[in-house]
Amino acid sequence: MIQSLLIANRGEIACRIIRTARAMGIRTVAVYSDADANALHVRSADEAVHIGPSPVRESYLLGDRIIAAAQQTGAQAIHPGYGFLSENAQFAQAVQDAGLIWVGPNPASITAMGLKDAAKQLMQQAGVPTTPGYLGEDQSPDRLKAEADAIGYPVLIKAVAGGGGKGMRKVDDAADFADALLSCQREAASSFGNDQVLLEKWITNPRHIEVQVFGDSHGNVVHLFERDCSLQRRHQKVIEEAPAPGMDPETRAAVCQAAVNAAKAVDYVGAGTIEFIADGGDGLRPDRIWFMEMNTRLQVEHPVTEEITGQDLVEWQLRVASGEPLPKKQEELSINGWAMEARLYAEDPAKGFLPSIGRLDTFELGHGCRIDTGVEQGAEISPFYDPMIAKVIAHGPSRDAARRSLAASLDDTAIWPLRTNAGFLVKALEHPTFVAAQLDTGLIGREGDALLPPHHPSDEALADAATVLVSGDGLSGFRLNAPIRAEAAFLLDGEAVTIRFDPRDGTDDGEALEDVLIAEGGQVWHLTPWRASGGAGGAASDGAILSPMPGRIIAVAVTAGDKVAKGQKLLTLEAMKMEHSLVAPFDGIVAEFNAAQGGQVSEGALLARIEKDE
Structure with missing residues (x-):
């Protein structure tokens, strides 16, 4: 060992x-x-x-x-x-x-499966079903166009050395083929140093099914059943599950045996994944699942296989690498329940899923699920690496039990000040199509904005947070100069909001915390009272528009003397790599305006004053 x-x-x-x-x-x-x-x-x-x-x-x-x-x-x-x-x-x-x-596997096995065209040819020789397409060495535009015409549109152009969704173009019409080919080749050359491509028939209702295989140096190869990785965004997996919904015993036996045959064809040793594409239009059928590629390594989503089989795949890897035979025979492996995994990223769905970089001041993950992570509270999310911060894995007796458990755990996640895709994941898990297991790789792309989390917390969450802010607990912070009212103005992520709330009984003159975080549905918002320079007096209710934090004015929308309506944007402040819109607290006139585009401002600086229009 x-x-x-x-x-x-x-x-x-x-x-x-x-x-x-x-x-x-x-x-x-x-x-x-x-x-x-x-x-x-x-x-x-x-x-x-x-x-x-x-x-x-x-x-x-x-x-x-x-x-x-x-x-x-x-x-x-x-x-x-x-x-x-x-x-x-x-x-x-x-x-x-x-x-x-x-x-890991022998270098020869990695090489054999490294190029998609060579791998598909090898699989054809081994009797593994492959997607209809063109794998030829003639890469001339005319030959590729002729082959695409013969396959029939839509077709998929794929870089032979590709991965991660790069070097792929779907072509719906013959007239678009030439431009798509050039684009694909440029991206392939830039990303992989190889501009060769292959062609595949585009599957109309595609599902991404993959099989976990394992081989040892004694000639044994087994499978640990399948996973469904159909929920993808721009060819990147988002939520994976095992087993695959709708997989009947006959189809499972066929696809898993095909995976074992594929691994044996390259004398595979160690952990590997055989990826298939299935046409799910009429459900999963043995004659509608084709080999796509092999990943000659441990997969990101391996925990779902571990959860349904009760096996530690890393332990298997280490034992096999030490020369031991596989820990289990095929007949000793079985499926227990259902598992589902979500990839939690530091990214902002509201801004096109751009990475969110910086320090994890608050890092609280939900309970009841397995958490695989490499960060903790106080860690920095670097711009140099993939922004995945955790994998959340649920296991239950049924698909719906696992799905509910995963959604509940993500719902309880609270991460700040970085943005995450937790709210997006919750929306995806609760979407009726996903709940009904009507899966295909285009689901997220079709639903679009319907899966984006809300921009604001619920009224109930806001009211609860406002009550905490004016709790009267004697904590340090800004003292309100007037009796607490059932309506007051606050900053929600830098934007002025008026919140109706229930102050605690017996509180006449309370203390406000510096801020409070609202966590709801996997989303987190930052709520703070309006403050004046020096920390005393002034609130949005008196028309003073104050800078909530140090920053730079990146846009101004009004000038002194302008009439404004409640909620109208006055200016935009950039701070902590985020944009904060400051708006009018009520209808009125801009009596004073001290903000200039490009100017730096300090926390609490008076940027504008709105007077009510009598």
């Missing part, structure tokens, strides 16, 4: 591998870049080695430094996790050439 292991990765998957290795009594070594010097995976390992600056090409993609770190620390083996160098055959070979154990 391996005694010491270097993990050539970071974040969640590094922490996940360390957890199993520790349980097996295996010493662990982490590697880290400048940005990850204080990361959770670094502090969780028994030893850690710095390998370079923050950019991945200067650290986590430098195989020679990783191998040197293993030799320096006496590690016997290297586990690549997923991403980075996990499917790099040259790195796998270099690890073995250095006398180290590679926790």
Whole structure:
């Protein structure tokens, strides 16, 4: 058995591998870049080695430094996790050439499955069903166009070295083929250094079905059943589940056997995933599922397979890499219940899912589910890496039980000041089409804005938060100068709002907390009272428009003397990499306006004053 292991990765998957290795009594070594010097995976390992600056090409993609770190620390083996160098055959070979154990498939197997066209040809020879298409070496535009015409539109152009949704174009009409081809080739060359493409028939009602396979060095190969990864956004998986909804025993037997045949065709050792595309228009059927590609590594979504089978796939990897046979035979594996996983990202759905970068001042995840994460409260989300901050995995006796448990856990998530996709995930899990398991890869794209979480909390949540803000508990902060009323003005994420609420009995002159966070449906908002410079007096109710925090004026919408209506935008303040709209608290006239576009302002600065129009 391996005694010491270097993990050539970071974040969640590094922490996940360390957890199993520790349980097996295996010493662990982490590697880290400048940005990850204080990361959770670094502090969780028994030893850690710095390998370079923050950019991945200067650290986590430098195989020679990783191998040197293993030799320096006496590690016997290297586990690549997923991403980075996990499917790099040259790195796998270099690890073995250095006398180290590679926790993964043989380099030849990685090479065989690395290019989509060669892999599909190999699968055809092995009798594995493949999607109708063109895999030829003739890459001339005329030949590719002729083949697309013969296949019939719509067709899919795919980079042979592609992945992660890059280098893919759907073409609905022959007239659009030439432009789509050029675009796809440019992206493929830029992303993968290879502009070769293949063509596939576009499946109208596509479902993404994948099978977990495992092989050992003694010639044994088993499957651990299927997963459904159809819920995707721009070809990126969002929610995965196991088993696949609507999978009958006959279809399961056929697709899982095809996956085993595919793994045997390349003498596969270790954990791998055979990905299939299914035409779900008439339900899942054996003759409507085709091989798409193989991932020669552990998958991000492997926990759902672990949950339904009761097996630790990382432990399997380490045992197989140590030369042991597979821990279980095929007949000893079975499905227990249902599992569902959501990928929680630091990103803002309201802004096109742009990454949200910065410090996790508040990091509270829901309960009742398995949480795989590589961060904790106070950690920094860096611009250098994928912004996934956790995987939330639910297991239950049925699909609906797992779905409800996952939605409840995400609903209770509270992360601030970074934005996350938790609210989006909750909306997706509760969407009627998903609830009914009417899945296909285009669901999110079709629903669009219907899956975006609300921009504001509910009136009930606002009222509760306002009551906390004027609680009269004697906590430090801004003292209200007038008796508490059942209606007052506050800043909600920098925007003025008037909230009706119920002050606590017996409170005549309360104290307001500096701020309060409202967490609802996986979303978090920041509520604070209006404050004047120096922290005393002034509120939106008297017409004073004050800067809620230091920032820069990026837009002005009014000038002195303008008439304004309640809620009308006056200016936009940029602070903490976010935009805050300041609006008129009531109908009136702009009596004073001190904001200039591009100007810097301090917290509490008087930006404008609105007088009621008598």
